[in-house]
Amino acid sequence: MIKPVTRRESLLAGLFGSGYIGLRALATGLPPWFLLNPRRATAQTLQCMLNAANNNQYLILSTSSNGDPLNCNAPGTYEATDIIHPTQDEVSATTVSVGGKTLGAALPWADPSVTSTGGSAGQFGSSILGRTTFFHHLTGTVVHGDQPKVMKVMGATAGGEMMVSAFAKHLATCFGTVRTEPIAVGAGFNGGELVSFGGRTLPAISPLQLKQLLTGSTSDPLVKLRATRDTSLDAINTLIKNEYSAGSVQAQFLDALASSQTQVRALANQLATTLSKITANDVTGQSWAAAALIAAKVTPVVTMHISFGGDNHSDSNLQGEADQTVSGVAAINKLLMTDTTNGILASLGLLDQVTFSTMNVFGRNLAGISKVTARTGRDHWGNHNIMLMIGKNFKSSVIGGVTPVSGTTGASGYAASDIDSASGSATKGGDIPAAQTFVAAARTLGSGLGIPDSVQTTDWIASAGGKTVAAALTAIPTQAS
Numbered sequence: 001m002i003k004p005v006t007r008r009e010s011l012l013a014g015l016f017g018s019g020y021i022g023l024r025a026l027a028t029g030l031p032p033w034f035l036l037n038p039r040r041a042t043a044q045t046l047q048c049m050l051n052a053a054n055n056n057q058y059l060i061l062s063t064s065s066n067g068d069p070l071n072c073n074a075p076g077t078y079e080a081t082d083i084i085h086p087t088q089d090e091v092s093a094t095t096v097s098v099g100g101k102t103l104g105a106a107l108p109w110a111d112p113s114v115t116s117t118g119g120s121a122g123q124f125g126s127s128i129l130g131r132t133t134f135f136h137h138l139t140g141t142v143v144h145g146d147q148p149k150v151m152k153v154m155g156a157t158a159g160g161e162m163m164v165s166a167f168a169k170h171l172a173t174c175f176g177t178v179r180t181e182p183i184a185v186g187a188g189f190n191g192g193e194l195v196s197f198g199g200r201t202l203p204a205i206s207p208l209q210l211k212q213l214l215t216g217s218t219s220d221p222l223v224k225l226r227a228t229r230d231t232s233l234d235a236i237n238t239l240i241k242n243e244y245s246a247g248s249v250q251a252q253f254l255d256a257l258a259s260s261q262t263q264v265r266a267l268a269n270q271l272a273t274t275l276s277k278i279t280a281n282d283v284t285g286q287s288w289a290a291a292a293l294i295a296a297k298v299t300p301v302v303t304m305h306i307s308f309g310g311d312n313h314s315d316s317n318l319q320g321e322a323d324q325t326v327s328g329v330a331a332i333n334k335l336l337m338t339d340t341t342n343g344i345l346a347s348l349g350l351l352d353q354v355t356f357s358t359m360n361v362f363g364r365n366l367a368g369i370s371k372v373t374a375r376t377g378r379d380h381w382g383n384h385n386i387m388l389m390i391g392k393n394f395k396s397s398v399i400g401g402v403t404p405v406s407g408t409t410g411a412s413g414y415a416a417s418d419i420d421s422a423s424g425s426a427t428k429g430g431d432i433p434a435a436q437t438f439v440a441a442a443r444t445l446g447s448g449l450g451i452p453d454s455v456q457t458t459d460w461i462a463s464a465g466g467k468t469v470a471a472a473l474t475a476i477p478t479q480a481s
Helices: 007-016 018-028 032-036 043-055 144-151 163-175 207-214 225-243 249-257 261-276 283-295 316-336 434-448 453-459
Strands: 058-064 093-098 101-106 132-137 301-304 354-360 385-390 397-399 402-406 412-416
Touching: 007 018, 007 207, 018 032, 018 225, 043 163, 043 249, 058 144, 058 163, 058 283, 132 434, 144 354, 163 301, 163 434, 163 453, 207 261, 207 283, 225 249, 225 261, 261 283, 283 301, 283 316, 316 354, 316 385, 354 434, 385 434, 412 434, 434 453
Parallel strands: 058 301, 058 354, 132 397
Antiparallel strands: 093 101, 132 385, 354 385, 402 412
16 A cells, blocks of 8 residues: 655655755765766866855845835935935935945945934944845836746746746755755745746745744754764665775765754754744744754755835835835844844854845836825836845945936836946946846846856857846856856
């Protein structure tokens, strides 16, 4: 009689692969493909894995099909005085130093040491701002349901692959992650924020589901890590001893990458502690879940959802926008702060190994319509958005900006400007036209993850356009990942 597969077993297989090969990889420190077929090992792949920690970045991407007003209160939108912002003390206009320039911004983007006249404080540590790029771009859509298309950079990616999945294919090889596919921990029941890979829509896993899968009983994977390590390494050692010489590449893989009992014990304890922090499927839970998946090298890319005001057509006094600008920036700060006691990634030693970014379906009107002027809400706006890129490979910078446009009714508004690729400045007639700023942002993000332009070429259709903007990066990667 065939034993039926439980939902729990199915979810675990989704995380760790058939036969839980990923659990063996997690326990041994060796990539799944090596455990399945050591003959595939080459000196080049070994070097790639050894270099990955310095050359490549994991990615946590916040997505939103709501089209939040994230774009409305970030640096680069305060120099035009007729752009409308909330006026509450918690988001009062202040100045921040970005890329050596003093720019206006909503108070939450300032360091917590900065306070308003009413006593509200900034939410964004200056050490994080020092590695943050605000990339002004447009997506060209005003439809909530186009979020999956936006994840494919509106048709610019090759083979209709989502950007996150294209990046994951490059990163997984050198990181040796359990799986290549990204994992969505913030999609919930929102089908528009699910991730696809190779044309296949992937199931989401919530933070609480992840916690329940990995902890709670003596049969759970974390409990069995050490025993799994010993059994798996004994088997692979025997194989290599019988078939390969002591100095073979296969033996070098074991010497360089195999985890010790002490390392596995520390990993199990660390993950158990991390998962214990998850108490809900909220932003904090998603942040801890993303950190746990990266710490365990399960996947190179995790998506989550941080709200910045939502679908605020009706938002009296822009109060929801104001409140969620505070909470949204605070959530990013919590994830990325350098304090190892309070910073989520820093507490796991991951701060310099992870880049955070955003990719939202569209932005919101900055000005030009009556409800915005009256501060009673904002409508969908496909002509301006902001992509945040935060990590050790990014410079403090504002790339692009806004330019006045006239709508069909004659009312003026603001759209993303053309960009000069050399300086990153908003420049009329720049070599990155406004219509290509989204692709340019995506290419620049890929470069910041350590994926060279020469490697990214296969990820984009021939007519995609856009360019990597060097002004956003500490260096342009040149080595193949």
